[in-house]
Amino acid sequence: MIVVTGATGNVGRHVVTEVAAAGHPVRAVTRTATGAPPAPGARLVQANPAVPETMEEALDGATALFLNYSAVRDATPQLLALAKKQGVRRVVLLSSAAVERAPANPIAQLHRALEEAVEESGLDWTFLRPDMFAVNTIRFWGGQIRDHGVVRAAYGDAALAPIDERDVAAVAATALTDPSARHVGQRYPLTGPEALTQRRMVELIGAALGRPLRFEEITRDRAVAEMAGLGVPEPVAEGLLTMHEGFTREPMPVAPPTHLITGKPAHTFAQWARLHVSDFTADSTAA
Known part of the structure; x- marks a missing residue:
């Protein structure tokens, strides 16, 4: 059991x-x-x-x-x-x-x-x-994508390897x-199977939705404030942004593929985005 x-x-x-x-x-x-x-x-x-x-x-x-x-x-x-x-x-x-x-x-x-x-x-x-969960993009970007079609965040060139x-x-x-x-x-x-910049992740979500999305770079201080509004404590937000800043210079290392443990192929971020289209559309918040 x-x-x-x-x-x-x-x-x-x-x-x-x-x-x-x-x-x-x-x-x-x-x-x-x-x-x-x-x-x-x-x-x-x-x-x-x-x-x-x-x-x-x-x-x-x-x-x-x-x-x-x-x-x-x-x-x-x-x-x-x-x-x-x-x-x-x-x-x-x-x-x-x-x-x-x-x-x-x-x-x-x-x-x-x-x-x-x-x-x-x-x-x-x-x-x-x-490392970074792909599902975190729903928490941080979902509302912006649903309401405006724009993701406002710091360090758009940070290359992360989001995992499904x-x-x-x-x-x-x-x-x-x-x-x-x-x-x-x-x-x-x-980690996921590939490192992608935050800008590229937004593009892939847009491709899954069938409409273009835009990434807008904002300052670190504004990003901390935005994350605080989502309930992220300031020290945690600062820690995350420090890591993201580092990944603008050197991409997040991609870990050995999960199929070596599970025998199953890993999911790409594009596949994950297609599965979660409803989380980024306006009617996903309807009662």
Whole structure:
């Protein structure tokens, strides 16, 4: 039995689908277990991973756990202790590439603390360290594209390698279900298959929508303010923009392809954009 926290999130829902499709029993943990399970063969379990005592039923008889900070928050050490007590042997943690690239960054410090908690738990572990998620473009650019057809951001020439959330989930599912120990103790850097400037990403979204979009360069200070308006704390915004500034001089390194782990070809950003057309169109926000 495999337990997935953050099971309705961008990555978690695809982890549930991948694990179930591989024929493994999976419990999808959500705070509000309503509606149909996210995949045939999966079971919805209502619990709050940030309150570990609510997770006893979900972890009963489980052998592996997918751990997502957005669901667990500061209760990670307590949840890991409970998981070990309940018989879980393996944990796959969704971490961040910032741990390696920018250890002083607040994002890196948060995820490194999570990794240390997992390392100290006594469980077998695998760390997934994705870099930029393609889905982040919906958060930062979606409203601008829907309303104006223009993306206003800093460092348009920053070359990033956005990864499709489905590819992160495929690596997670492989590490969770592989009966061998080949993924134990691995720290997997994960990116998309190619580095693209932010300007080029906007062009590819426009191609998927069937209409031209425009990129407008703005100052760093304005970009921080724009990100704050989307709920991004200023230190996090500054850290992200510092990384982007660096990628104007040298592109984000492309990690070894995910197919070496999963056996499945990675998705390009163009493919991702075509799948998410509705997220960039006006009626995607309709009630």
